[in-house]
Amino acid sequence: MSEAPCILVLNRIAHPLVRDLMPGAEFLVVPAAPDPQIPPGAESRISAIMARLPGEVRAETIAHLPKLRVISAAGVGLQNIDIPAATRAGVVVVNHPGHGFLSVAEHAVGLMLALSRRIVEIDGRLRSDGWRARDHFLDRVSDRYGTVLFGQRLGIAGLGHVGLHTARICRLGLGMDVSAFSPSVAESVFQEHGIRRAATMADLCATADVLLLAAAYRAGRPPLLGTAELAVMKPTAILINVARGGLVDQPALVDALRTGQLAGAGLDVFDPEPPPADCPFRDMENVVVTPHVAGPSLYSALGLARSNAEQVFAVLAGRRPPHVVNPEVYDRA
Structure with a gap:
């Protein structure tokens, strides 16, 4: 990576360990919404999204982020991410099975x-x-x-x-x-x-x-x-x-x-x-x-934090992460 990554976080960071594992990264945490309110001037810097429910990553958001390279789901579920739009844009989508x-x-x-x-x-x-x-x-x-x-x-x-x-x-x-x-x-x-x-x-x-x-x-x-x-x-x-x-x-x-x-x-x-x-x-x-809280625990939060940081960092460093949802992005490269 030639410059420190700028990461858009929808909802909030699951665990502070994410920051510790990605020193130097800029984190922009915004409230989760179908149309996230990205801070002015940040669209040109964002290279990664960490999307926690109920945050959504739609085609319109992807289209306005020219440097976006990877979208990381909150866990295993992917219903809040427009995977076809990400694939068309050459953006890698990853999830995190086996942690929660x-x-x-x-x-x-x-x-x-x-x-x-x-x-x-x-x-x-x-x-x-x-x-x-x-x-x-x-x-x-x-x-x-x-x-x-x-x-x-x-x-x-x-x-x-x-x-x-x-x-x-x-x-x-x-x-x-x-x-x-x-x-x-x-x-x-x-x-x-x-x-x-x-x-x-x-x-x-x-x-x-x-x-x-x-x-x-x-x-x-x-x-x-x-x-x-x-x-x-x-x-x-x-x-x-x-x-x-x-x-x-x-x-x-x-x-x-x-x-x-x-x-x-x-x-x-x-x-x-x-x-x-x-x-x-x-x-x-x-x-x-219960309000969709079966997965969160200290145990799962630590595992998800590490998986988020490692997989996002891998994509930004030019490596293929282990849990790619849309491998077509690599197949056509």
Whole structure:
């Protein structure tokens, strides 16, 4: 690099370690928006973008940055980056698989336990009613005290890092039976981890006591969990979504939860994000919600910071980083 890089950061820097690993770099941190407000005069200097949700990198932004060479996603997800536009402009896009999956998997298990043991509901009643909350739940133990996960079937849609690690925790730690729908994953992976293969998404839904969505999301595709899939689920089943809100037909999910077609849901992701103020999930006692925070932890933040710095630095130094999303940029060079 002949000059110190100027890096546009949408939202905020994930961890101060990024600065430590890129000494001399200029960081321009701006609020996340579809049309980021770049400081006057900075457009001609920016050579890299670090895009954290809900920040977006659109074609218009790319077109106004003549020195832009690399866009780094916040983690694995890429729905906030116009990859075709970046590729046309010769801009490398990188992401960071394998850094947040431990946090996401543990968060998913936490949502399962919160729902099955009704932890959030009990906590709220204890805070409002005092020790009378105990009698409220003991008197209605059959339907209000919650169940256990031991011996139940966990169905996983998507056997990537998150899906596999959640399977390990639930099978070995909680005594759950695990099945998965993940057509691209080899049979040897299923056998190695003691996971049953579901032939279709409908088969997975029909047999699951807990359904975990951990699949990749691609904009424009139909929801993985729609009306037909919800219709075959057990009325005692719960849904956990730590992947992307677009994987679920949300109006259909609302109906299923309201009518008792589904017992409950633990949701860390929504479509859109942030959800509107009148989002019905907020008022449902059988739903536990968190604001897309399954991935962040000190452990994952340190790994993502290092990966961001190393991959951005590699591109700016003329080297090919390990996790290029659009290799066509190099193939045509």
